[in-house]
Amino acid sequence: MSKLGNIPVQAKSEKKRTNPLARVFDELIQFCQSRSMFMLHYCTGCGAIELPPAMTSRFDMERLGIQPMVTPRQADILLVTGYVSVKTLKRVILTYEQMQSPKYVIGICSCTVNGGMYWQSYATAKVLNEYLPVDVYIAGCMPRPEAVIMGLRRLMSNIENGKGNAWKDYYERYDYYLGNQQHLFGDDWQTPVDVIGEAKFYDLEGEETYGEHTRTLEQHQEPLEAAVMRVKL
Amino acid sequence: MTMPGIEVVFYTGAIGLIVIGMAGVLMVKNVFRMLLALVLLEAGASLLLILSGFRETGVAPILLSGHAAGQLMNDPVPQALVLTAIVIGVGIQALALALILRIKHRYHSLDMGEIREQMEHDIAVNSGVVSPASAQSPEPGGHHHG
């Protein structure tokens, strides 16, 4: 259990890293990862307005090694900056799944914690960590840049200490997250990202990776095997 | 200033005939008149040919026993030639008349322009370039503007 309130992040895996570099130079790698974070700020709501001040000359995130990146493929942190409607959440999830591990989610603003001022809304996902493994929440409406940087530093120290493993939770308890997603989006919910395949490929499966929800998924899933280059004469 | 010789008159006449004939062939639209112009043209040419053997003081080229040596005779060869030419000319004119009659019968016109248009249309129909349906009212210009 993480320190952060009742977030049910249950990363407990002590499996070896899949990356050969990471296996050998564990400490060094963790240090580098904490000092080089590319953030994809998915600007869902008003909180995004606080990020530019955090990046520019007053606070200068770059001195912490944090840079904005625009594509999930290159990014390490997903900043969800505000309320997440159901429609937006689909995109957030897809974007998250397209990021490459290790990857971290920071929920900014109260809306991501409990729905905030949208707590009554029928179209808003209230608790972000039901759908994605959130590493850090930064509460406030909106949190000031100092708070944002504070949160980021917290994440940095987590990573450096080997605690930033929420991303493994998504693989190991995929069925849980998928279930919540299916509850919101319907049973035919599917992203083009083959999360289960990734878990298998990188040996990141846990006991709760599979379950009834993944079975539901399998029933109507469009095949997602990569096209294999082969010579068929 | 001497009077021009009689040849000049003859030559002028011949060439005048030719010019009139030519003008006729060129300007007349009626086929029959065109034929008449052709006759004039031929007459002019024949006259020209005869004139080439004409001597002003010559006599008829008939060798008589009392013929004085050295007296100029008109050249008989052109005369013979012209006779032939006239005969041929008449033949051709007759043929042309026959043709004109039959054309008149078919095309109901003696106007060269109209004959040409109908003929072109007929040729076009015959070679399949124009459909025979439009045969009743041949367009000016026939098929070539296709």
Add this chain to the structure above:
Amino acid sequence: MDNLILVVILPLLAAFLMPAMARTSEVLARVTGLMVLFISIIIITSVWGSVDEQAVSYAIGGFRPPMGIVFYIDQLSLLFALLIPVMILLFWPWNKVTHIREYSLMMLLTASASGLVLSGDLFNIYVFYELLAVASYGLVVAQGRAGKKGEGAALAASLRYLILGAVGSVMMLIGIAIIYTQAGTLNLAHLALLAPEKLNNMAGLSAFALILIGVGVKAELFPVNTWVPEVYGAVSTRLSALMAGLLSKLAVIVIIRVLVLLFPQPEALQLMTILGMLGVISGELVAWRSRDMIRMLSFSSIGQLGLVFVAFSIPGDMGLMAGFAVALHHLLVKPALFMLASGWTGPLESLKGAAKQSPYIAALFVLLVMSLLGVPPLPGFWAKLLIVVNLASQAAPVYQFALAFVLIATVIEAAYLYRVVMILYHPNQGQQASVREKHKAFELVIASGAAVILIAVALQVQSMETKLSSMARQTGDRQHYINTVFSKLDLADIYHQNKVQQTDFRSNNQLQGSK
């Protein structure tokens, strides 16, 4: 050699007798024509080759030239004397329903054509030319194309042709009159002797221009050839083939005879060049626009005759040789093409896929077209090469223009002929070509024969070249002509007479006197 006159007389007689014979026995009348033609062929083949070295002249009725009328027989006239009955035989209107007067007209055509090429006298040439004209006017009417609209078109075309021809004849007559005024004789050999001093002037040149234009009507000379598309469009392809192939060449031969013997002026040649090259370009240009094959071939024929004139207008034996080559080539190819066209009437687009229907005919067509265009190694190429090479060797600028015109015209020619080839080979999937008529057997035979000859000539180019060049040398040799027609005695006579300066009826005429 003496019985060569029969080549003229027999058909002439037959022409007049046939209608009379038909009253007693129609079969006899029908056979007579063929018999005559065969006899003509036999007569000519029997003397074939005897004039290779030395031409022969033959005074009719025993009167010695220049008084008498002569036949002049050299390689050129013999060749055409043979070609005439052969071609007429090939295009003989075999048909049970053919009216007997058509045969009669064909005979008249044979006689006059033979006379035309054999005659050595200008006025005789005129007479035969007129006879030829009458026969062809008649044939145009008689052999109008089948179909409802055929007769009217044939009549009108014939009339228009007649008027044009008659005006042309008059021009020729005026030309002859001028010549007579100048030289006082109409015997070609005699004229040839006198030409350098009597005809080498403005009057002579005018006479040539008049004769050129007069005879040019039949020779499809630009621009007195407006009858060509009308007549070929109105008559059967058989007659078109005959006219485009043979008759036009006869007229050309007349012009060449006159030109070579009588008119040494370069201006005469250049006049011919200009008319020829305009003919080439205009003919090919209109052919490019044509929408049916007969019309296309008519204009192509105009173009090719223009080429013939350009070739003949090159001074010297080489020009004659080039002219003969291209004229004979056209004589071979164009009738064959007309034969193929007769089964392919209708707009060109309707011929799509015709090659699939009749591959052999299409292949023949391609071969003929290739030769017409001058694709090596077919004979057409060598003919065109001769022209081009000799045109380029001439200094006068008009020849350079002619060269350019000829080459440009060839490109245009290629454009439309290949278009037809492409249409023939159109992969008209599943559809039948909408060809209306089938080719008749004799048409195919003629076309195949032409193709075989083409290939044979292509293989025997070298020997053909020697033959043509010897023919050209003989034709171009003015002195040879004079020496052949006149014996030494005659020559002496003539020289004497010329010195004595016409004591009797031959005297100075006005025009000469005024000079």
Add this chain to the structure above:
Amino acid sequence: MASFNSISELLAQLLFMPMLAFLLGLVMVLMYRKIAARLQRRIGPPFFQPVYDIVKLYSKDTQISHGLIHDIGIVVAVGGYVAAVILLPVPGMDGIADKGGIITLSYFLMIPSLGMALGVGQCANPNGSIGISRALTAMLAYDIPFIIVVFGVALHYQSTSLVGMIDYQQAHQWGIFEMPLLAAAGLFALQGMMGKHPFEIYVAPAEIATGPMVEMSGKFMGGLFVMQSFQFYVASVLYTSLFLGGGANWFEFLLKIFFVVEIPMSISFLFPRYRTEDMVRIMWKWPVMLALIGIAFVI
């Protein structure tokens, strides 16, 4: 013509030169980011930031590939620059450089672009394809002035060998003094070649999500970071060799290359981004004009 004394020297050069280039390139990347930060009144990244970035990218646990060509694209992008680096003369190590020459080198510089273009192509990402389309257009834009400059320089020195050019300059005078116009045009082309502001329309992050790099994750992106450091190095050394007389010794060499690379970096952030066609237009207008006038002087 220079040659090597032994195989071992050759191998040493083959190993040493890419490593040197990489390290210097990393410093240049840092320098670039520092300059940007300072111009924006920020502190900027720490000294080892480029290393952190590369290590982090290479140590990603998961990464995606769209196929073999995607992989090979990165291999060629890096490998092409390694090969180009080997052909660049550095003080005391110009044996292999002599095998190349300026024309060959110019072509070698196109190989990484093409390799990467192929790799991006297989990603089947339209943003990537658009980026490549823009990148190749940009290459068309800056290569023409660059090639004209190369031509003028080679014509001036009557040689295509970089080593020969450096020898000539060290014996006579620096190229920048003999050919100031060409040098100016070359600097212009250099700006385009580095693919940084203001000529970075092909990455256009907010528009096409970094274009060619859109599907690059983990070691793919790491490879591109390595390539970037090579790119800075190559551009600066090339310019130094052509116009600043190469380096007689290491100190001079380093001084020159950092000085050279500092100029376009400083210019970078002073201008807004150019659109593709505007880039082509400006590249074909001013530097080409300068270069052609320069050549006229050379001739």
Add this chain to the structure above:
Amino acid sequence: MSVLDEVFILCALGALVLFVFHRIRGIEKLAVVFYAALLYLLIKMSGLGYGGEVIYSSFSLNILGETLQWRFDAVSWFFAIITVASGLFSAVFMSGKWGESYREKTSNAAYGTLQIALLLNVNSMLILLASGDLLSLFIGWELVSWASFMMMALNPDKQARQAAIKYIVYAMAGAMAFLAAMAYVYGITGSLQYAELAQASAALSNGQIILLSLLFFTGFAIKMGLIPFHLWQAVAYAETPAPGAVFLGAISARMGLYAIIVVLIQLIGLGHLQQIHIPFTFWNLQTVLAWVGALTTIIPTYIALKQNDARHLLAWHGVGQGGYMLLGLMTLNSLGSAGGLLHVFNYATYQAALFMTIGAVIYRTGTANFDKLGGLVTQMPLTFMVMVFSIIGLAGLPPMNGFVSKWMVYRSLLLDGEPLLFVAAVIGTLGTILSVYKLVHNTFLGQLRVEHQNVREAPLSLLIPMLVLAAIMFVTGMMPGLVLDWVASAQLAMGLVPVTYNLGGIVLASGGLDMIWITLILFYGLGVGAIIFYLLGGRAKRVHQYDNYAGGHFLTSRVRYHYSHNFYAGLMHLIGGWYRGSFKKLEQAIVSLVSLLSQLSENMYRSAQPAMMVIIVVVLSLWSISGGIN
């Protein structure tokens, strides 16, 4: 009987046999054997490629006082071996599966006709290459035009047929220009022998030389598709059935180059080209021709950039590459001309391979339209590999052979100090890179279409010639000395100073080229790159093509997101205005002019009064005669 006689006898026999048996199945094997035998005979003559004596045919023809003879020298042999090899590769290409499918689509006879067309092309080109005087050159020239026309007319497509017609009109125009030049030569020298012309050309005046060169060059340029006669070629070649396109694309247009070499360089002579100045300009003939080459590298290349069909794109590049050859040749120094000649060889290899890959793609997918392709790399990896090799060659990047020849051309332009020509050549090359990337991207990369998910690799019979060609490209790229032997002999035969070379490339004091080193260095670099990529970093998972970042959009098979249409939109904003179709308009203007004249003539022939023309002409000529005499 010389080897050349054997070649001709074999050609005749082959044509005969093929013609008789062309409907029979299995004829394709016979054709392959024929080309192989022909290649064997050429290899028997390979002494020519290494400085051997000229080989004469014992067959000759005497006509019009001219002796027509046929012979092979080093230049002819160089071109001939490329021709026959291209024929062989095309024949192999069409002998297997491709032939079967073509048979099914059309008929046995159509397939046989294609074989005949190919054979006639090869034969006629050999006749052309063997020509020993202007007349035989012309004969060969016409035969080649005919054979190509036959090949082009085989595609039933409407566009293809129009292209064929256009081609033959252009070809005839070219032939007529050639004929005019030949006639002009005859007018001057009275002979059509090479030797006579070579002698006489020394004594000709400048004007005559300019006229002659212009006429000859027009004729040859049309065949080669040089500016401004470039419009016909691309469409005609592209629309030919694939093996035909392979052959025509590889070598056919190069006959123009051969003729330029023979006539302009060997006969009219280098000295003339360099010395004769065009009046009122600063240019000499050489510069003009070089500029024609340079413009030809640029304009067709940028037309290619706009094409939306792979075959058309390639064919347009074929036109453009001809410009490099002429440009190289017209430097007239040893290096540049060697580059031009070497480019003929190199170009033949990669153009043939490229057309084969596109042929294979069409064989499998049925289209070459960029808007209907994409992502085939996973399905046809070997074909893709050949295409990549070939486009590297076409773009002239190391280590393929295209780089060597382009390097030589550039280097010689540098030596000569020709900045503008150099820039022109570079602009062409850059355009080529842009356009070949478009080619490979739009066919093989990007999104794989749903309907192509079951496409398989090209069959072996198509792959083998492609792979062999790719190997040749690489080997001769790494060791250009193999081909430079032949090139140097050809240069000697042309009367140029042969280039100094070794196995690895060019030896020059001021910076040569050693491809062996360059290739090794490149591979070393790639090796380092591979080590960095594969040994460092973790495993990468292959993902489905729909797992792709599209701004959060969910990609499915229903969404087409392959970026292929108007690929270089940005560039087109700038240069789009230049695609005015000026040459097309010129062509149309000429057609309109002919049309107008034709209409005028037709109207003249339709005068209402039949005798009008007679009288007009009589009056005119009499008037002019009287005027002329006075």
